[in-house]
Amino acid sequence: MRRLPLALPALLPAPALAEEAGSTLMEPLAGGRILEILLGLFAVLVFIGVVAWLVRRMPGLTRSADGSLRVVAGIPVGQRERILLVEVGGEQIVVGVAPGRVELLHHLAEPVSSTTKGDEGSDFAHRLQERLQRLRSRK
Structure with missing residues (x-):
C-alpha cells in the first residue's frame, strides 16, 4: 500500500507531465541536438571498431576454454x-585454412619447439641492431 503513491506519477499520461515541465523540454530534432546525436553515434561506432581491432590483434583472447588447443x-x-601449425593436447598438426574449408596437411611426429620461434626473433633483433649500427657509422 505504501508503494502506490510512489507509482501514481507513472500512471499519469505523458501530456500531463509535459505541461508541468513547461518550456524546459527541448525538441529532440532541434539543430544542436541532431549534431549531438550524430556525434554520439559516431563515438559508439569508433569504440566498437577499436574493440574489434584489439580483439583481432591480441592472440591471447582467442584461446580455447581449457587451453588444450592453440595456434x-x-x-x-x-x-x-x-x-597453421596447431597444437592439440601436446601433439602438433599442420592444417590448411581456406574460406569454408580446413584440411589436415601433416601430422608432426616430433613437435616443433617454441624456442625456435624465439631464436628467430632474437636473430632478427640482432640483424636489426647490426643494420642500425652500420647506418649510424655512415653518418
Whole structure:
C-alpha cells in the first residue's frame, strides 16, 4: 500500500507531465541536438571498431576454454588462405585454412619447439641492431 503513491506519477499520461515541465523540454530534432546525436553515434561506432581491432590483434583472447588447443604459428599463402601449425593436447598438426574449408596437411611426429620461434626473433633483433649500427657509422 505504501508503494502506490510512489507509482501514481507513472500512471499519469505523458501530456500531463509535459505541461508541468513547461518550456524546459527541448525538441529532440532541434539543430544542436541532431549534431549531438550524430556525434554520439559516431563515438559508439569508433569504440566498437577499436574493440574489434584489439580483439583481432591480441592472440591471447582467442584461446580455447581449457587451453588444450592453440595456434603455434601461421603463414598466409594466398589472399584468404593460410597454413597453421596447431597444437592439440601436446601433439602438433599442420592444417590448411581456406574460406569454408580446413584440411589436415601433416601430422608432426616430433613437435616443433617454441624456442625456435624465439631464436628467430632474437636473430632478427640482432640483424636489426647490426643494420642500425652500420647506418649510424655512415653518418
